[in-house]
Amino acid sequence: MAAKRSAASAIVSRVFAATVQGMPAFFVGTLLILLLGVNLGIFPVGGYGSNFGEHLYSLVLPGLAVALTTCPVLIRSLTAALNDSMSAEYTNFALSKGLSRKRTVIDYAFRNAGITGVSILGIQVGHLVGGALVVENVFAIPGVGSLLMEAVLARDYDVVQALTVIFGVLVVLVYLLTDVVYSIVDPRVRLGA
Template sequence: MILGEYSTPEAIASMHHTLGLDLPIGDQYLRFVRNLVTHGDTGASIISGTSARELIADRAPVTLLLIVMASFLAILLSLLLAMLAATNKDKLLDHLIRIFPTITLGMPVFWVGLLLILLFGVRLRWFPVGGVGEGWTGMLHSLILPAITVAFTQIPTLVRSLRAQMLEVLESDFLVTLKAAGIPSRVILLRHVLRNSALPTLMLLGVNISYLIGGTLVVEQVFGIKGIGSLLFSSISKRDFPVIQGIALYCAIAVVIISLLVEMASWWLDPRTKGKQ
């Protein structure tokens, strides 16, 4: 692949030696692990010859910003919808919000992205249909539609989980004491009901954000964003294995970090775990 279709056996043998492919498989693996630990790299790109770490680092800021924006929108909208549904139990608004997850769970993320492009990009021309703008303002503006698309896939399960937990807490006995003490309903809802309901949903959010990373890679292709997703798909089509390995590795590390942050947040939210740890 590196030397081309008409390369000579001598050139192939020389390239095997350069890449270390003539070594025993155990030695090759040890070289790979050593390079990974010391340099955080999975090797040079077969196509460009550039370090996989440098290629990923060049595309990572856009992807990370998209994940942060999508997570923020998913959390904000899920909190709003769940609180509205729980405080209006069995009313029209509650039924409408409960129907929303049922419908949206079956929508593929790329299809949602195309609909948003047609409506807000082509029809209304509020947002660009693809690419990333220049500067922070242009970048944020161009990533709004992709962030909404990614968040759209996470909201249904979060709303359903948080609503169920809030309804359970709203029926607890301690709320009667808080209301009798004259504490405003808004304070009870935000400081007591929401905090006691958030822990199971927070654990679900940690799992969903891990899936969100994979969904972001697909959305980048739909919107033509030059992030890690487009790099991954181009590397797959060109069979650029070191880059594919690097992307898989860094995504796995991101999932581990997110899981750790979720554990720390759950420890902060649930005082019962503080004494044990």
């Protein structure tokens, strides 16, 4: 989208991202159930299956629902960062040296914009976890979301507190991993400094 700003695919992507970003995960999940599960019969509308293949197959729609509501933020921020990188002096310098536009975008612009993408992806982990918990209940998947909902309804405070701590630790670990990925994406960032 950043490389071809006026292409029809970029415009459609922007409109789609802006539309889906305003929808909650449970609503997108319900739409996917109606469209791909009930009307087309491609995916199961609930449950978890009985073997590994069925488990993966039944997770397609919930994963799609969570991804569709989380990805627009990442797409929009990464596109904005790529637009900034494409108009930066180092990108123009690389083009003037004779590098192809594709090589310049991959080696210079995308690498510098990748830091923004990693930051936004790390921040979105909390949203992903929350969305996954809600979507589990929409698709009737017996998982941690169902356990948390049952514990809240039964007023089992020990289970609620334990799951809250586990999710908190998970988010902190992902933030730590985000800092490690910074040093991989941009060698100027040092972990020890």
